[in-house]
Amino acid sequence: MERRVYQCDVCGSERGQTNQWFIGVITGRTDHQPRLMIQPMKGEEKAREGEEFFHLCCFKCVLKCTSDFLDWTLKTNAGG
Numbered sequence: 001m002e003r004r005v006y007q008c009d010v011c012g013s014e015r016g017q018t019n020q021w022f023i024g025v026i027t028g029r030t031d032h033q034p035r036l037m038i039q040p041m042k043g044e045e046k047a048r049e050g051e052e053f054f055h056l057c058c059f060k061c062v063l064k065c066t067s068d069f070l071d072w073t074l075k076t077n078a079g080g
Contacts, residue, residue, distance in 0.1 A: 006041075008057035010064050015057065024054035024065045036069045038062055 006015040015021055021041040027050060028034045045053065056062050
């Protein structure tokens with residue numbers, strides 16, 4: 001069975017056996033009500049239609065993803 005190697009979408013680090021990773025999920029871009037959810041990575045989560053996934057290796061990258069998302073919503077006026 002082939003095992004997938006995950007890479008952080010912020011810094012490019014590869015996932016090791018013991019480090020705690022997170023998934024950032026953005027929904028609602030198409031209906032102009034974007035939402036960002038961050039949750040611990042448990043396995044091979046699959047994106048549903050209309051979702052964007054970000055693999056995040058540490059708290060620093062979670063904060064960078066959150067900051068980038070908030071910056072995008074302000075610049076595009078996507079938040080309302």
